[in-house]
Amino acid sequence: EIVLTQSPVTLSLSPGERATLSCRASQSVSSFLAWYQQKPGQAPRLLIYDAFNRATGIPARFSGSASGTDFTLTISSLEPEDFAVYYCQHRTNWRITFGQGTRLEIK
């Protein structure tokens, strides 16, 4: 069973700064990794799929990258609406796995 470990647990930054969120897989997941954003009281929103590709309607300040089993979500310049919880996600065969989440908070 694949385990996704996100870091840091909490990231405190100011608007305009660059955010770097990490997700490490316990074994190879190829590039089949997605990122979601969740705000309080809302369902998650798909940001990135297949490690690199922005979902429909997602601003260009969001980008994804990968190196082996390490995946990164980068927000180039934080907007006030970007402060939320972010999850990485992978599917192997039928099993879906989520990371434990990174909370991005305003400093």
Next chain:
Amino acid sequence: EVQLVESGGGLVQPGGSLRLSCAASGFTFNIYWMTWVRQAPGKGLEWVANINQDGSEKYYVDSVKGRFTISRDNAKNSLYLQMNSLRAEDTAVYYCAREYYDSSGYYYPIDYWGQGTLVTVSS
């Protein structure tokens, strides 16, 4: 417009049962895998179960195997989750969601979610 609308949540005693429903609209329901994901209060996302396009394949997280049953009715564009022998640790918001996975191996992750329905298991 794609819509997923859950219903059926509520307060139930330990050991009790609930049946969640999800009404889908705005897309071709029978070409998508459908999934239930839950989120306990203040916690992260947890996959619960999923079902393939025609209902012939069903999978569950270990903690609900033998207690929960996922099903779908393509004629009604509906997804269901029958939850029996409920425990306090099943307390969560339950989301209905769609994902795309076809026979060629192409996969597109969950891109639409319902608003969620709260299940509270407590005496």
